[in-house]
């Protein structure tokens with residue numbers, strides 16, 4: 001997002017050029033994954049085609065979330081459904097340059113799949129003459145995070161290929177986009 005000569009060319013393809021499998025980090029038990037995790041080694045094809053091993057590249061564990069709990073006031077005995085909410089999580093970390101991508105898949109007994117990514121990083125930055133935000137007289141395309149240091153604005157795009165034929169083709173994919181709509185006819189004190 002910074003059009004300046006020194007920055008604009010930075011259009012890295014972290015997956016395509018570095019490879020998340022090739023960049024898989026060794027996971028540390030109890031720190032990267034909880035104590036109940038099982039760890040798996042992984043292999044990728046090296047430059048000469050021979051397999052290269054990465055120890056503890058993946059971890060799999062059961063994660064307990066807030067239980068499914070439903071009772072009702074004064075009807076605690078009549079209406080009671082309490083179930084543990086346990087999901088199976090598969091996690092890996094890919095280290096590319098200044099980034100650690102924490103990739104996870106969460107599988108629930110209901111059949112739902114939750115996929116996500118988190119990012120740890122040392123900010124990508126550039127040198128500037130400014131030492132305080134009050135001095136900024138031009139767009140620096142980022143935030144002054146320290147004296148003479150701007151962390152530049154930029155995007156990370158992550159694409160997933162989803163094969164939805166789980167146990168056959170009788171599946172559906174539903175996407176919901178909520179849009180704020182203002183109430184104008186005064187039928188309710190609510191504004192949206």
Ligand SMILES: [Cu+2]
Nearest residue numbers: 124154155156
């Ligand atoms: Cu970044």
